[in-house]
Amino acid sequence: MKLLTANFLSCAVKACKSSPLSFPLHFREAELASKSVPYNPLLLSNLLPRLDWQALVTSSKELGFTLPDAKPELPLRSTTTTTTTANDDGDMNMDGGIGGGVSDEEEKTLRMLHKVLMETEVVEGKMVCGSCGFEYGIHQTVGNFLLPSHLV
């Protein structure tokens, strides 16, 4: 389970859908692994607008990462004009950096984001709903969101 995915997930229990506490789920007893993958600024620039930043900051803190309080503002790049297909190795950095003019500070934030979103995984652990307290297990990186019949 990556922090990226956790940013898209809420408690699956229907009664929790109206509760602001059901998102994000909170990591408990998380066992982390880190795997180096090529830096992909195109992906990051597409991801940024889709991230719920406050939730990401919360989840990151639970796993021991510190992100800035405010979402970094970066110029958008379109994916439709990209003609280069992905390489099997090396960076998928087609045109240099995002939008050309990225400051050192922003670059640092992006590298941090890459590490947090794409390189860090919870291998074993739990995700807990802040509203109903239901615990979802994570086993071999695979989260289990199936509910017992009294909750569906």
Add this chain to the structure above:
Amino acid sequence: MPMRRQWVEVDEGSGVYGNPWMVMNKTISKTVVKFAKNLDPQDLNHHTQQHPAAISMYLQTSTFKNLRYTDCGTIKTNPRPIYETVAQRSITIRLFSSTIKMTSTGESLTPVSSLPPPMREYLIHFAQVHETFRKPELESLARLFNIDYEILQYSEKTPFARIALKSNEDAKTLISRSILAKAIYELWGTGTTYDEVHASVKSRTAHLWHLYKTCSFKFGFESFNGMRTESVKKELIESFSYVGFDGPIRMKNPDELFVIMEDYEAMSILDPERFAALKIDEKAETPSRNPTHLDEPHQVYFTRFLGKSSRTAIETYDLKKRNYIGTTSMDAELSLVTANMALVSPGKLAYDPFVGTGSFAVACAHFGAVTFGSDIDGRMIRGTKAGKSLRSNFEQYKIMDRYGDMFVSDLTNSPLGRFGAAGRSERIFDAIICDPPYGVREGLKVLGSRDPSRPKVPTIIDGIAQHTLKDFVPPKRPYSFDKMLNDIMNFASTHLVGNGRLCIWLPTADEDFNEFSIPAHRNLKLESVCVQNFNKWSRRLLTYTRYELDQDEPAADGEALPDATEETLDSVNAKLARTADALNPFRRKYFEGFKTPPSEE
């Protein structure tokens, strides 16, 4: 309504790519166009009689932009195919245009400015497989790469298609990712006989020959539905010697590859008159002859190779060589085609809600997207043997940097979403791809108790709530296929970004396609329906585009279904039937061998 007619006189000059549509664009862009307004139809006839080679077209479109090669069907005075006329170096092409829908701005008719820039003619060599998928795949790739194109000639019966594009670069890019095309070529000439081809090549490309005078080259030969002996091939290749290429012939890695392509007509599709005119003597049949096809090709193309497709990826992702597969894994070819239809590309996010062993996931990752997946059966994702898991496939193909996440969940109780707070966008995926379970091997299941009257309390045995145990398997209940489709449509509407795509595979018993009619949703525009036929059933790939904004009214091209609610479908079905068969007509038909039942049950 006042009719407005125009003559457009077009000087062809020595253009290379002599399709009249393109000639017109090219020439008009140079503004060598003369308008003779309010011309009488009598004059039209007069002109075409005076100049036999001239073509007259009657266009029922408001601007020239809408003129298509297929409009040749409306040629009034000269029934010959247009390319012939052009090949004969006709200097003048006359277009008779009628603009019927003229309004108050009618006085300043300016079709010229709305024309696309000049285009050139290319030939695509398709694989003769999955024919109904070929054109939608091509259209999807054109959309993905933002390439202007016009299909000039396409038939599912032949692997050869003609297309107009702006540049060689566009041609190479468009085909580079195709799975169902083999390659794309610059079209130098075409005709129904070799004489015509030679005339066409000479008139279109004579001024280009010097460019290839010294480079190394090779001639190739492709025949569809026909055969030539090696000596005849050699002869035919040598008949092109007038192009005067003096460079070395290299069989391996030549600088330029020229290919002669022959298309042989199937006899079965000939109309009887034509068949009689060919005077085929059944008894005089030579042993070498292909009995179902004519001896001579009905269309010949001479082409220069530009670029090949991604068809070799089929081999790379071959299921036989894949580390971990399941009984229902989608084959590599159709998985990759589906990823193309979904416009998957680097930097995008793709999701498969019925990921299984991850056939679509690896296909999407191959094309650069970060891929997510879920399945109600966690054993499918994790695998049951060590080293055999969905993840191991990503490792095998070295695409781990595009492994998003896989998790265990049920579409009806999906954790995907940001509940509880307004203003949190849930539209996160660029593509949703799925081959939902058909419920044949085991009935369709979702979470829940089979008995709806069962009280909603945790099951406690020996003081332990059973669902807190590590090996707890939650109960599941049968589920209707229609309900599942509705859930998928609603899910896609909620989670796709604007212009994101949904691709669904749908099984159908051929006799009752209506029973599985195409699902619709007001926020999803149906792009294409492709069919793969099996013996007694078929499956269809449906592709939808998510509108940028939520639609209030039902979409024009389909009736919108109401959003699925527990009351409308689920509870009614659940009350009526609790068995997999009753909820899933496809499964029932499958086990009945797709026979029509004698009477209604």
